[in-house]
Amino acid sequence: MREYAEKVKPPRTVFLKWPFGHPVGEPHNKAQQRAVVTESLRLLYEIETPGTIIDLPFAWRRHKYDTENKISAK
Numbered sequence: 001m002r003e004y005a006e007k008v009k010p011p012r013t014v015f016l017k018w019p020f021g022h023p024v025g026e027p028h029n030k031a032q033q034r035a036v037v038t039e040s041l042r043l044l045y046e047i048e049t050p051g052t053i054i055d056l057p058f059a060w061r062r063h064k065y066d067t068e069n070k071i072s073a074k
Contacts, residue, residue: 005053012047014040018060026061 001020005013016023016036024040025032036058043054 009051011050012044013053014043016056
């Protein structure tokens with residue numbers, strides 16, 4: 001759905017290339033969801049240039065997430 005953000009040009013956007021309907025992660029994967037939300041909020045706060053789109057570094061089901069929001073390769 002990145003193409004919609006590029007056309008609409010919201011003030012700031014973070015983007016994940018994940019399956020539709022999973023905006024913050026896999027169902028019941030609290031550590032993954034927390035990591036995505038934490039990083040998204042941090043980046044949305046830090047973006048200064050209007051229209052910026054940042055691709056988040058998370059891969060669908062390819063990382064192990066711990067309780068401190070850190071990721072590592074599976």
